[in-house]
Amino acid sequence: MTGIEYDDFLDREYNPDSTDLVCTFRIDPAEDMSMEAAASRVASESSNGTWAALHVDEDELTHLGAVAYGIDGDEITVAYPAELFEAGSMPQILSCIAGNIMGMKAVDAIRLEDCKWPESITSGFPGPQFGTSVAREKLDAGDRPILATVPKPKVGLSTDAHVRVGEEAWRGGVDLLKDDENLTDQDFNPFEDRLAESLAARDRVEEDVGERKDYLVNVTAETNEMLERVDLVDEHGGGFVMVDIITCGWSAVQSVRDRCEKHGLAIHAHRAMHAAFDRMDHHGVSMRVIAQISRLCGVDHIHTGTAGLGKLANEDTPGINDWLHGNCHGLNPVLPVASGGLHPGVVDQLIDALGTDICVQAGGGIHGHPDGTHAGAKALRQATDASLDGVPLEEYAQDPAHAELATALKKWGAETPR
Secondary structure (H helix, E strand, C coil): CECCCHHHHECCCCCCCCCCEEEEEEEEECCCCCHHHHHHHHHHHCCCCCCCCCCECHHHCCCCCCEEEEEECCEEEEEECHHHCCCCCHHHHHHHHCCHHHHCCCEEEEEEEEEECCHHHHCCCCCCCCHHHHHHHCCCCCCCCEEEECCCCCCCCCHHHHHHHHHHHHHHCCCEEECCCCCCCECCECHHHHHHHHHHHHHHHHHHHCCCCEEEEECCCCHHHHHHHHHHHHHCCCCEEEEEHHHHCHHHHHHHHHHHHHHCCEEEEECCCCHHHHCCCCCEECHHHHHHHHHHHCCCEEECCCCCCCCCCCCCHHHHHHHHHCCCCCCCCCEEEEECCCCHHHHHHHHHHHCCCCEEECCHHHHCCCCCHHHHHHHHHHHHHHHHHCCCHHHHCCCHHHHHHHHHHHHHCCCCCC
């Protein structure tokens, strides 16, 4: 017989196996709890421990306990044996590493900061079907950033108005029209009508301007309905779908990834609700981990922030983007999306901070242009071209052919909104 105690989950000398999933947490132990005691309880509760000593026959026990082995200030490192996890099940993995531990009394706060994913785990996931290659495989962006926009206001426009705004933006130089997170299938703008009419407008624009364009239509819904919408996108000739990955859940994302592979569709991941997990720096799940999970589950684009140049709270956008672009046991990279309060006057700073292998999405920064959506889209494209050519925006805007950029700079300058 054997007793399983909290101390069994702490080993400062442990050397993680190459197949272990290694997680870094930031914890604030309860008032009467040492870091060592709290760390052992995190490892225990997130694997196979319990509060009471047990008596288990050794021949009936598979040793699947996690090991807390690193303590550095308020950070602890925990290694999980690969055998603890069901292959290819992100919900089950998160139920371990971000489950009950988030509510334990042994810690006043706990935040999952980072994960090192071994091939023993990643091999169960497909990763992105296209990833960063969409710039060349599905669009004509080449080596410049992909440009996207959401019609504003993001809900309330009729289908006709939505399509008209999209067509003006496409003609002005934007690559992608995008639904926002809360536009799905409402009476004022039904899903299938919006899909069919937007893609018809896309086809007209492509024929006129000679560039490939596409539409990130929001298929988010109950999972079976969502899969039917993915099928409709394929039937109407679309190349992308958009999914609210947090609100619909990771199992639904995995189902959408499987269906999209059948049709050759790319997945644009909107992260609505992410801040419920990552906004506080001492509790929850970091955006870095959310992005990692998204890559494993197979999204092609994901919003990662603006490096402080937009309207949303600052975060480690460059570090997250580097991870999405980096090697992960052969999984395709993910294209990061910068969005939220962007306009032509900050494009040069954005590219300087994040590089060119990104998607730049501007909403109000296009549609709020004094001369309208078409001019706003031209201004964004001009700002992008200037940045890639290494020409200061103010200098580029002096050319009469770039009057749209000059107007945008006069209105917004290089200020970032709140």
